[in-house]
Amino acid sequence: MAGGPGKPKSANPQVLFDKALAAYQAGDEAKAQRLAKKLTKAAPHVADAWQLKAIISLNAGKADAAVKDLRRGLRADPASSALHDLLGSALTESGEHAAAVKSFERALERAPKDPGILNNFGNALRHLGQFDEARERYRESLAQRPDHPDTVFNLANVLIHLEDFEAAETALRAAQKIAPNDPEILRNLGVVLMKARRQDEAEHCFQRIVDLGFTDHSVYNNLAMSHLTLGRFEQARALITKALEMAPDDSQVLVNASIIYFLEGSWLEAWTAYEARWRRDLSPPRPHRHPLWQGQPLGGETILVWGEQGLGDEIMFASMIPDLIAADVRVILECDSRLVSLFKRAFAGITCVAREDPPLIDTTSENVTYQVPSGNLGRWFRAGDADFADGRPFLVADEVRTHAMRRKYLSGDEHLLIGITWCSHNRDTGDVKSMDLEVLLPLLEMPGLKFFDLQYGDTKAERGSLEARTGITLGRDEGIDPMVDFDGHTAQVAAMDLVISISNTTVHAAGALGVPVWVMLPTSNDRRWMMDREDSPWYGSVKLFRQTKDGDWPGVVQRVKKDLLGFIESANADA
Numbered sequence: 001m002a003g004g005p006g007k008p009k010s011a012n013p014q015v016l017f018d019k020a021l022a023a024y025q026a027g028d029e030a031k032a033q034r035l036a037k038k039l040t041k042a043a044p045h046v047a048d049a050w051q052l053k054a055i056i057s058l059n060a061g062k063a064d065a066a067v068k069d070l071r072r073g074l075r076a077d078p079a080s081s082a083l084h085d086l087l088g089s090a091l092t093e094s095g096e097h098a099a100a101v102k103s104f105e106r107a108l109e110r111a112p113k114d115p116g117i118l119n120n121f122g123n124a125l126r127h128l129g130q131f132d133e134a135r136e137r138y139r140e141s142l143a144q145r146p147d148h149p150d151t152v153f154n155l156a157n158v159l160i161h162l163e164d165f166e167a168a169e170t171a172l173r174a175a176q177k178i179a180p181n182d183p184e185i186l187r188n189l190g191v192v193l194m195k196a197r198r199q200d201e202a203e204h205c206f207q208r209i210v211d212l213g214f215t216d217h218s219v220y221n222n223l224a225m226s227h228l229t230l231g232r233f234e235q236a237r238a239l240i241t242k243a244l245e246m247a248p249d250d251s252q253v254l255v256n257a258s259i260i261y262f263l264e265g266s267w268l269e270a271w272t273a274y275e276a277r278w279r280r281d282l283s284p285p286r287p288h289r290h291p292l293w294q295g296q297p298l299g300g301e302t303i304l305v306w307g308e309q310g311l312g313d314e315i316m317f318a319s320m321i322p323d324l325i326a327a328d329v330r331v332i333l334e335c336d337s338r339l340v341s342l343f344k345r346a347f348a349g350i351t352c353v354a355r356e357d358p359p360l361i362d363t364t365s366e367n368v369t370y371q372v373p374s375g376n377l378g379r380w381f382r383a384g385d386a387d388f389a390d391g392r393p394f395l396v397a398d399e400v401r402t403h404a405m406r407r408k409y410l411s412g413d414e415h416l417l418i419g420i421t422w423c424s425h426n427r428d429t430g431d432v433k434s435m436d437l438e439v440l441l442p443l444l445e446m447p448g449l450k451f452f453d454l455q456y457g458d459t460k461a462e463r464g465s466l467e468a469r470t471g472i473t474l475g476r477d478e479g480i481d482p483m484v485d486f487d488g489h490t491a492q493v494a495a496m497d498l499v500i501s502i503s504n505t506t507v508h509a510a511g512a513l514g515v516p517v518w519v520m521l522p523t524s525n526d527r528r529w530m531m532d533r534e535d536s537p538w539y540g541s542v543k544l545f546r547q548t549k550d551g552d553w554p555g556v557v558q559r560v561k562k563d564l565l566g567f568i569e570s571a572n573a574d575a
Contacts, residue, residue, distance in 0.1 A: 012042060013039055013042045013043035013046065013049065016035055016038055016039040016042055016043075017039055017048070017049065017052065019035050021052060029056070029059070029060050033053075033056055033057070033060065037053065039052065039053065040053050040069070040072070044072075045076050046076060047073040047074070047076040047077035047080060047083060048073075049073075050069045050070065050072045050073030050076070050083075051069075051070070051073050051080075051082065051083060051086065053069045054066040054067075054069040054070045054073065054086060054090065055086070057069060058086075058089070058090060058093065063090050063091075063093035063094040064094055066086075066090040066093075067087065067090045067091060067094060067096075070083055070086055070087040070090055071087065074087065079110060080110075081107045081108075081110035081111040081114065081117065082107075084103050084104070084106040084107035084110070085103070085104065085107040085111075085114070085116065085117045085120060087100075087103045088100040088101070088103035088104040088107060088117075088120055088121070088124060089120050089123075091103060091124075092120070092123055092124050092127065095127075097124050097127040097128045098128065100124040100127075101121070101124045101125065101128065104117060104120060104121035104124060105121075107121075108121065113140075113144055114144075115141040115142075115144040115145035115148065115151070116141075118137045118138070118140045118141035118144070119137070119138065119141040119148070119150065119151045119154060121137045122134040122135075122137035122138040122141065122151075122154055122155075122158070123154060125137060126154070126157070126158055126161075131158050131161045131162050132162070134154075134158045135155065135158045135159065135162065138151055138154050138155035138158065139155065142155065147178055149175050149178045149179050149182070149185075152171050152172075152174050152175040152178070153171075153172070153175050153182075153184065153185060153188070155171045156168045156171035156172045156175065156185075156188055156192075157188065159171060160188065160191065160192060160195070163195075163427070165192050165195050165196050166196075168188075168192045169189065169192050169193070169196070172185055172188055172189040172192060173189070176189065181212055183209045183212065183214040183219070186205045186206075186208055186209050187205070187206070187209060187218065187219065187222065189205050190202045190203075190205030190206045190209075190222055190226070191222065193205065194222075194225070194226060194229065197431075197432065199226055199229045199230045200230070202222075202226050203223065203226040203227065203230065206219060206222045206223040206226055207223065210223065216246065217243045217244075217246035217247035217250055217253055218243075218247075218250075218252075218253075220239045220240070220242045220243035220246070221239075221240065221243040221250075221252060221253045221256055223239050224236045224237075224239035224240040224243060224256065224260075225256055227239060228259070228260065228525065229524055231523055231525075233260075233263070233264075233525075233531065236260060237260050237264075240253065240256055240257045240260055241257075243256075243257075244257055251276040251277070251279035254273040254274075254275075254276035255273065255274065255276050255277050257269075257273045258270045258271075258272075258273035258274035258276070258277075258527070259525075259527045261273060262274075262527035262528075262530065263525050263527060263530055263531040264530075264531060265385065265530060267378070267382055267383050267384055267385070267387075268379065268383045268384070270378075270527075271376075271378040271379035271382070271383070272379060274375060274378075275376060275379070277375075278373070285373065286306045286334070286355075286359065286371075286373070287358070287359065288304060288306065288359065288371040289371075290304060290368045290369070290370055290371040291369070291370055291371070292370065292371060292372060292376075293370035293371065293372040293376070295379070295380050296370070298324075298327045298328065298329045299327065299328045299329070300328060300329075300330075301329055301330070301369035301370065302329070302330040302331075302332065302367055302368050302369050302370075303324060303329050303330070303331055303332070303368070303369060303370045303371070303372060304332045304334065304368050304370070304371040304372070305321065305324070305331060305332070305333050305334070305371075305372055305373075305374050305377070306333075306334040306335075306355070306371065306372075306373055306374065307333070307334060307335040307336060307339070307355065307373075307374050308373045308374055308375055309375070310505065311336055311338065311339065311486065311505045311508070312504065312505040312507070312508040312528075313374075313375065313508075313528075314335055314336055314339060314374065315339070315395070315505070315508040315509060315512050316508055316512075316528065316538055317374035317375050317377060317378070318333075318335075318339075318343060318346075318347075318374065318394070318395075318512075319389075319394050319512065319538060320374070320377040320378065320381045320382065321333065321343075321346075321347050321350065321394075322347070322394060323377070323381040324377070324381075325347065325349065325350065330350075330351075331347070331349075331350040331351070332350070332351045332352075332353065332368065333347070333350055333351070333352045333353070334353050334354075334355050334359065334360075335352065335353075335354070335355060336354070336355055337354035337355065337356075338484070338485075338486035338487070339486060340352050340353070340354050341487045342395060342397075342486065342487050342490055345395075345396050345398070346394055346395045346396050385537060388537040388538065390540055391511075391535075391536065391537060391538060391539045391540030391541070391542070392514070392540060393512060393513055393514030393540070393541070394512055395490065395509070395512040395513050396513075397487075397490045397491045397493070397494035397513055398487060398488075398490075398491045401488060401491035402491045402494040402495050403495075405477070405491055405492055405495040406495040408477075409450065409452055409475050409477070409495060410450055413448075415448060415571075416448065416449050416450065416497045416498070416568065416571055417450050417452055417475075417495065417496050417497050417498075418449055418450065418451050418452065418496060418497060418498045418499070418500060419451075419452045419453075419454040419492070419493060419496040419498070419499040419500070419501070419506070419510075420440060420443075420451055420452065420453065420454060420455070420474075420499070420500050420501065421453075421454050421455045421456070421499075421501040421502060421504060421506050422434065422435050422436070422437050422439070422440060422455060422501075422502060423435070423437075423455060423456075423457075423502070424502055424503070424504055425456070425457065429524075429526075432522045432524055433502045433503055433504070433521075433522060434502060435502070435520075435553040437459075437462045437463070437465075437466055438465075438466060438469075439553045439554060439557060440500075440557060441466075441470065441472075442554075442557055442558065442561050443500065443557060443560060443561055443564060444466075444470075444472050444474075445470070445472070446561070446564065446565075446568075448568070449568070450475060451472075451474050451475065452474065452475035452476070452492075452496065453474045453475060453476040454482070454489070454492060454493065454496075454499065454501070454506050456482050456483055456504075456505075456506075457483075459476070463476065477492065480492055482505075482506070486509075489506070489509065490509050490513060493506060493509050493510050493513060493515055494513050494515060496510075496515055497516070497571065498515075498516045498517070498518065498564075498567060499515055499516070499517040499518070500517075500518045500520070500560060500564075501517065501518070501519060501520070502519070502520050502521075503519055503520075503521060503526060503528070503529065507519050507542070508539075510539075510541065510542075511536065511538065511539025511540075511541055511542045512539065513541075514540070514541050515541055516541050516543070516567075517539070517541055517542050517543070518542075518543045518544075518545060518560055518563070519542060519543070519544050519545065520545050520553070520556045520557070520560065521544055521545065521546045521547065521556075522546075522547050522550070522551075523546070523547045523548075523549070523550045529544055543563075545559055545560055545563075
């Protein structure tokens with residue numbers, strides 16, 4: 001924000017200016033506003049009068065009024081960098097970020113190295129999602145004013161958005177030297193450390209905020225998730241409960257609470273809290289205008305169900321479509337285009353359409369009674385353990401493709417076909433869920449088995465390295481791209497005797513098909529797989545193998561190997 005205003009020259013306005021400024025500095029908002037209004041009437045052509053009035057309006061939270069005042073001021077002094085800067089800040093406060101950018105550009109034309117303008121410009125760009133550009137403006141500002149805590153803090157926030165966590169930590173550490181007890185700096189440093197999987201250090205940051213007396217709900221929320229990541233479930237639950245008591249309607253707290261409820265199997269509480277996900281900017285709902293279904297009695301109506309999250313969640317939530325069908329409801333299912341053929345085959349009698357923007361479904365159609373995101377169905381159809389129908393299969397692969405693939409893939413002496421995946425490209429959790437292919441070597445060396453690569457993406461280099469070092473050749477069907485032909489991928493999965501995988505979409509496909517699938521999990525808990533159990537209520541064919549120590553994939557593989565020996569014996573006995 002621009003510095004303090006100058007002084008008009010005329011005597012009477014000068015008196016009003018001084019009184020208004022004094023009232024503003026004394027915190028007498030009402031008096032300051034009254035005098036500022038008189039000032040602009042007495043000196044309508046003096047830019048500083050409008051500037052002071054705008055500053056007083058901004059301080060009172062009246063950004064729209066400040067914008068009007070500043071535009072009047074710019075009529076009197078269109079070359080003022082301070083007025084353009086202040087107008088940009090007022091427009092930012094009003095949510096008019098594109099207009100704010102133009103104001104800051106005009107301000108910089110007149111004062112190209114002003115650190116305050118550069119910082120404010122960065123703020124507007126950040127609000128527009130132009131994080132690379134914002135980062136450069138903050139860096140330019142810091143080149144002129146290296147120790148300004150707000151700018152350092154703003155730079156760190158942008159770096160977090162850019163997922164440059166190392167640079168974000170450096171910036172926050174620098175800000176911390178300037179203001180060691182600033183709760184916002186500590187909070188963001190804790191978030192960065194959590195992203196970097198340095199959970200103990202993150203917890204220390206959040207706990208430091210509590211120790212300093214800054215105990216708002218967001219602190220308890222962050223501290224709860226830090227404890228959860230460290231496997232301290234009881235502490236996490238107690239802290240999220242405290243956060244909910246302080247902010248029962250906060251969407252992020254509710255979503256995090258839902259994770260904890262899912263983990264412990266408190267299904268109704270979990271589904272209820274989970275609905276808050278749509279109140280976050282990260283998860284905008286689909287633009288369907290029909291009334292939201294909230295458990296009203298059904299029978300003969302038409303309900304539009306729209307898939308959400310990724311492919312795995314769409315499949316998992318689709319397990320509740322048969323419950324809707326049984327309620328004598330006409331179902332229209334909007335889903336990822338790669339799932340259309342699969343869902344049409346699985347759910348006879350429903351209308352299945354691809355998700356497009358704008359929607360293919362007529363959002364004003366009178367034939368649709370309700371609309372509902374698929375994850376909301378759980379509140380009504382999966383409110384307790386008894387509602388999960390024993391995890392029975394509900395998807396059906398293309399039988400012709402499945403049989404053809406099995407004949408093709410089992411062309412040697414092997415009698416069991418085992419699909420494997422080992423890597424996730426998920427932006428948030430992929431590094432924790434993934435392992436190197438060669439970690440699976442104790443399994444791949446077992447005789448009489450045909451291991452088949454079901455991994456997404458190009459695995460040629462990994463398979464080539466494995467073969468060169470060990471002589472082991474993995475099966476791979478280059479004619480099937482799981483990211484494009486998911487129906488073909490499900491046929492692949494159905495052709496397997498067993499799938500051994502990290503947590504990913506292939507697991508959901510196998511579970512929904514009823515194919516035996518063993519899921520290797522890290523220590524961090526995933527709401528989908530709950531806590532402290534080896535099975536899943538969602539899929540009866542799933543068996544879970546959890547790390548007992550962070551990063552210990554070899555230990556998981558050894559337990560899988562032990563069970564695989566039993567699987568082979570059982571298969572041989574049945575042969």
